[in-house]
Amino acid sequence: MFSRAIVRTPCxxxxxxxxxxxxxxxxxxxxxxxxxxxxxxxxYCGLDVTQLAADESFPDSTFVEDVALLTPNCAIIxxxxxxxxxxxxxxxxxxxxxxxxxIEHITAPGCVEAGDIxxxxxxxxxxxSERTNQQGADQLIAILxxxxxxxxxxxxxxxxxxxxxxxxxxxxxMLASGEFLTHSDFSQFSMREVPAGESYAANSxxxxxxxxxxxxxxQTQDLIAKLGYEVVTVDVSEFQKIDGGLSxxxxxx
Numbered sequence: 001m002f003s004r005a006i007v008r009t010p011c012x013x014x015x016x017x018x019x020x021x022x023x024x025x026x027x028x029x030x031x032x033x034x035x036x037x038x039x040x041x042x043x044y045c046g047l048d049v050t051q052l053a054a055d056e057s058f059p060d061s062t063f064v065e066d067v068a069l070l071t072p073n074c075a076i077i078x079x080x081x082x083x084x085x086x087x088x089x090x091x092x093x094x095x096x097x098x099x100x101x102x103i104e105h106i107t108a109p110g111c112v113e114a115g116d117i118x119x120x121x122x123x124x125x126x127x128x129s130e131r132t133n134q135q136g137a138d139q140l141i142a143i144l145x146x147x148x149x150x151x152x153x154x155x156x157x158x159x160x161x162x163x164x165x166x167x168x169x170x171x172x173x174m175l176a177s178g179e180f181l182t183h184s185d186f187s188q189f190s191m192r193e194v195p196a197g198e199s200y201a202a203n204s205x206x207x208x209x210x211x212x213x214x215x216x217x218x219q220t221q222d223l224i225a226k227l228g229y230e231v232v233t234v235d236v237s238e239f240q241k242i243d244g245g246l247s248x249x250x251x252x253x
Contacts, residue, residue, distance in 0.1 A: 005047040006095060006251040010035050010062040011054035017083055017242035018060055020160065029148060031238035038249055041234045044171050045207040047252065052095060058088050062239070063248040066113040067092045068129075069140070070253035071124075072221065073147040075100035076140065081111035081131030099253070104143045110136030115161035115248055120168050125185065126211040127162025154185050163247050165199070169206050173227065175220075177202040194229065195219035203245035203253075212246050 010031045017026070042049050046207040053059040060082070066086045069076040075096045077089050096103060106112045115142075116127035124144055126137045129238040134153070141151040158179050166180040174186055180202075194202045201217035202222065211224050215235040227230045236246055 002234040002252045005042045007052040008052040008064045011056045013059040016059040019242040026241045045210050065248045069114045074102040076104045077108040078112040080113050110139045112136035122149050127154045205246045231243045
């Protein structure tokens, strides 16, 4: 169960964010509205939300998930693989220090973005991607083990971050698309396939028995509802334009 979340208001420089999508530039005013609805959804799920001010120095800074991993036993400040994002960690650490005494760090040459990290109980799956390298994963696993947790690496090739294509819905169930449906690292889980044409909804987020699902993906919403979860739809279409999803927009702990 989670009790808190940290988010950061989108900045006006959002339109300059990193993207591989071909969906046009995000609309800033609409992004602000969508972000506020996202905060309200977190609150509806029972979370006490700390909302940080926009940081115009970093266009992608609203995606706070990437710069830290908050576990039950420690906080880990990551080192983003995108050079334009490395400065974001300095701004997040003082905030996290309000909630954690035990704070660890990923250091060069290691790179980790927490969009590549999926928590399943006390184990953390770490995706190797363009943003998370082996050195970073090795450091992260050592930190986890020191804090009575565990981790393992996952290789993939089709998506930006691990959680772009697979997310844990608790109760031994994974929501997945593409290469993750038959991935050997997840063979012990019960797979639920995101319907064709709705792969973006693979990045749905379990929070305290409810599941946030991106708006505009009715088949996935229906699938998750039939599994017995309360579905909370949130429109994050402006963030999709810069490679962001539901999990990226908050640190939940």
